[in-house]
Amino acid sequence: MLDIKFIRENQDKVKKAIKDKGLKFDVEKLIGLDADRRKLLMEAEVLKAEKNKVSKDGKPSPEVIGKMKPLSQKIGDLDKKVEEIDQKIGILMLDIPNIPHNSVPVGSPDANKMVREWGERPKFDFKPKNHIELGEKLDILDFPRSSKISGAGFCLFKGLGAKLERALINFMLDLHTKEHGYKEIFPPFLVNRVSMTATGQLPRLEQDMYRLKDDDLFLIPTAEVPVTNIHRDEVLDEAILPIYYTAYTACFRREAGSYGKDTKGLMRVHQFDKVELVKFVKPDASYDELESLLKNAEEVLKRLKLSYRVMALSTGDISFSASKCYDLEAWAPGIEKNLEVSSCSNFTDFQARRANIKYRQKGKKKLDYIHTLNGSGIAMARTVIAIIENFQQKDGSILIPEALRPYMDGSERITKE
């Protein structure tokens, strides 16, 4: 959410942001409603001041009571009108995207820019197989049975596959907590509507969420939601900033509208594991913090010895709430694709405003919104694809990256058990 005062005074910037993000929104309508609101509000407040004056003097004469009755009525009517406009404004405000940073390339997803590449793609003296074939032969992935249990778009890890998943989670959490200074969080996987709105998933993406109708709870699509909401409606002490949190959670996505796309294997599943990085920082530090968060995510791929590239997303491709965003793409030689395994974003004060997270600066009277950032550090399912396909051997076994071996009882290789 943006500040209504900012919108009032910077209509051109707001309109440009909406256009660059490929969205539609009637800014004039909002500005008009805002003007109406302020006019009615002033009228109501003048009358209320009069009412308060009378009420302070104790029991009024019958005459005064007779006069106050219609005044109260009038105040009630004005309040109702203001309330109606407030609601309209509130709904509209949720549909205005964050404003992209100057450094973000303007344009459609084609305008995404590669920032850097790391590592080398593996060379095979045989035709590399994809993770589905490899995983099923080794009996570490079982798609027929996950379909039987849950349906299309789920996965069943078995044996060393399940252990690999667990090893990845522990490896990433250890890296971020021990070396990158993040505090480990284990949040609820079900959250309420308020939390979902605060981080910007609602109201726009309700169709993409799994919802428990009887309780109006949602399965989290990312740990970003519960972890950012830790500090919702709080005023943080300046001295404790920046705050770094990392959390493992399962993530649940309906992927409505993407049927037929990447339906095979682990590419796009309804449930996957992810280790998330979340930061709460002072406003002037947020773009530097984005760079360091990105490096923290990259470090995971480096230690796993997976080649990747860093993409700076264009205005047309960054999310609604983000001002700037980098994607990490790991190479998968089996399916011959760059896999998006991480997305690191600066939300500036956009989420903080929705979630009402502020901090007090020393020597300053006014509270300020903090800036929030998050990124995957990193997403499991696609990383598993990359590991299986990059480290496959001619005999169909998979070499386990050294960084993971301590988490897998020292095993060096996944072979058929």
Added chain:
RNA sequence: GGAGAAGUCGCAUAGUGGCCUAGUGCGGCGGUUUGCUAAACCGUUGUACGAUUGAAAAGUCGUACCCAGGGUUCGAAUCCCUGCUUCUCCGCCA
């Protein structure tokens, strides 16, 4: 799931329809005293919205906020209804 109790300013508490623009204590901030610390004493103390002054920092005025939302009343922290949260007891349960 059932029964009961409670939710007031950062914290603790007072407040049973107009004197509440919410008292008091603690804490915080500023000051006096003091070699330093402590104590004592004095002052100060939230948030949002709107109007207005200002380059800004900030100030002034008004309105709202006593868990949330409705209702009764000329007037609600106070009375009524609904919801949420917390606590206690019972039942069930990994």
